[in-house]
Every structure is written in structure tokens, then in C-alpha cells.
Amino acid sequence: MKVISRTAILIAVSGMLALSATHARSQVVAQESQSAIAAPLEPLRSGVTADDLFAQMNAHNDLRLAALRDYVVLRTYQVVDLKGKVHAEEVGRMEYRAPDKKTFVTTSESGSGLVRQLALKPLIASEIEAAAGKQHHDSSITAANYSLELLGEQQVGPYHCYVAQAIPRRRDKYLFEGKIWIDAQDYAIVRIEGHPAKKLSFWIEQADFVREYEKIDRFWLSRRDETFVRVRLYGSKVLTIDHQDYTVNGTVNKYVASGPGSSKVPVSATSSGNAP
Numbered sequence: 001m002k003v004i005s006r007t008a009i010l011i012a013v014s015g016m017l018a019l020s021a022t023h024a025r026s027q028v029v030a031q032e033s034q035s036a037i038a039a040p041l042e043p044l045r046s047g048v049t050a051d052d053l054f055a056q057m058n059a060h061n062d063l064r065l066a067a068l069r070d071y072v073v074l075r076t077y078q079v080v081d082l083k084g085k086v087h088a089e090e091v092g093r094m095e096y097r098a099p100d101k102k103t104f105v106t107t108s109e110s111g112s113g114l115v116r117q118l119a120l121k122p123l124i125a126s127e128i129e130a131a132a133g134k135q136h137h138d139s140s141i142t143a144a145n146y147s148l149e150l151l152g153e154q155q156v157g158p159y160h161c162y163v164a165q166a167i168p169r170r171r172d173k174y175l176f177e178g179k180i181w182i183d184a185q186d187y188a189i190v191r192i193e194g195h196p197a198k199k200l201s202f203w204i205e206q207a208d209f210v211r212e213y214e215k216i217d218r219f220w221l222s223r224r225d226e227t228f229v230r231v232r233l234y235g236s237k238v239l240t241i242d243h244q245d246y247t248v249n250g251t252v253n254k255y256v257a258s259g260p261g262s263s264k265v266p267v268s269a270t271s272s273g274n275a276p
Helices: 002-021 050-067 113-131
Strands: 070-080 086-097 101-111 146-156 159-168 176-183 189-196 204-216 219-231 235-248 251-256 265-268
Touching: 050 146, 050 159, 050 219, 070 113, 070 219, 086 113, 101 113, 146 176, 159 189, 204 235
Parallel strands: none
Antiparallel strands: 070 086, 070 235, 086 101, 146 159, 159 176, 176 189, 189 204, 204 219, 219 235, 235 251, 251 265
């Protein structure tokens, strides 16, 4: 599934985030992820196999990608410490045009210019280059890159999911090791939790990420990304990306949610995918 390749960009940008952290030491405290799943893990229904899941994901994703012509989304990128202090922020609109064009227009920016230059702007540029095929890293969630250990089923907000441990087939910094949640009806990725399959550098002691998707009409689009990086001697930082106010195939879709993983209430949506 090529559409998951932006996860590899998030892993790679951890190194950039670590570099920026060496310029601003901060005291941090441990905190639980606000997007933790509360529902219990249920037994897996009979007849479900990893091979079937890979086949269904690929088939459904191909159909969604064929139907997706364009989207525009409001993105908010932030680098924060674990006390919630925002060190840098970049806000703008990302526009996608099938099959391979992305553009980003900044609408506001604040905080450390150094952090924005070393972490946020390279992340945005990497995503645009990856969409255009200028970065050739095979990081898709396919049988060629991962094996799946099926763990059970779980409710994630309004979505009932298969849960699997994703095990990379090689030590590669563009692959991850962790869990994935797959919608049992649409066979789309709902959530990913993991860390790089290969240590990024001596300086990076920990690099964990959570990525959440939401269903808008029939497409599955990014909702929130959160990457936690702990740098040797210099403490921790968190990179967050919030995705809001989608316009998909020319249709405005606005949602009001009470929290991570909650049910979305459509404010305006008229048309019938994990998207790039």
C-alpha cells in the first residue's frame, strides 16, 4: 500500500527533530498518549488470515485511489515539549492532485525559526517529493515488507478493526515495527503505532509514533500524527500534525469531534481510501 509511505517520512524526520532539539534543552515529564485506545481486545473471528488481509487491503485501496481526484486539507504542524509548550508551529494548506502532485501554502508560522527550518519545512518538502516519486523508498505495508501476527479485534472510536503486529522483514530505517488497526469493513488502515525498524542514530534513544486516520465519505484520510523523540542528553520533543477541514473531490467536509478516536459529526458533506 503505497499510500502509507508518509509514515516513512515521519520516521526519517525524527532525525531532523533530534537535530533541532540540540539547540533548545527542555525539562520534560512522562505523559500518556491522549489517543490511547480504551476498548478491550476481542478474540479474532475464525477464517481471517494475514494473506487475506494483505489481499483485501491492496484491492480496496486501489479502488479508493482510482476514485480520488483531489483534496485540500488544513495542516497544523507543531513541535512541543511534554509540558505542552509549543516551540514551533507551521500552519498551511496541503493540496493533492491525482496522481502525484502535492503543493503546500503556508498561512501562518510562529516559534523557533531554527526548529521550523530543521524539522518542519523538511518534513513538508519530503512529503511533496515523495508524492512526485522523487524519493524511492519501498516502505509500503505489503507482504514484501512485513509479516502480520494477528492479535484480535478492537473498537477504535466508530471503527471495528482487526489488530495485528506488523513485523518488518528487514532492518530498514524506512520501515517500522509496531501495531496496525485495519477497518474490518473497508480494509483500510485506521491506526498505526510503532517505532523505526532500525535505530536512527546514536543520539536518538527513542522515536515512537502514532498515526490516526478517519473516514470521510468513502476515503480514509489522515487525522493526526504524533511522533515522540527522545534525544540523548537533551530530553524529549513531540511532533504533531493535525489534519482538518478536508475538501475531497471538490466537496467540503468539516467534522466536529470530541476527542481522538471519537465519532465524527458531519457539518457539511455531500458525496459518496487511505489517501496519499
